[in-house]
Amino acid sequence: MRQTWFTHDPVDTDTANELLSRYAARNIQTQKTLATDPRLWLVSALLPEGNREPRRDTTYEHKCWV
Incomplete structure (x- = not known):
């Protein structure tokens, strides 16, 4: 299956760390x-x-609207 990089909108430090921990729990490669x-x-x-x-x-x- 093909994989591509998805980039979140800019977030603060706490939100970024939470995203990283959630992705790590699913064994997904991430970068901050x-x-x-x-x-x-x-x-x-x-x-x-x-x-x-x-x-x-x-x-x-x-x-009836379509």
């Missing part, structure tokens, strides 16, 4: 780098890609 704002961190995780496109959400669609 300093963002352009020195108070924030970027957390990246190497995640598997799905084989198919995501399904369209039809929760609020009614048959």
Whole structure:
């Protein structure tokens, strides 16, 4: 299965450490780098890609409107 890097939005130190621990519990390769704002961190995780496109959400669609 193909894997690509997913990067979270800049987060504070506590949130970054929590993300790293959750990914480590699932044995997912991660890296933490300093963002352009020195108070924030970027957390990246190497995640598997799905084989198919995501399904369209039809929760609020009614048959007579389509």
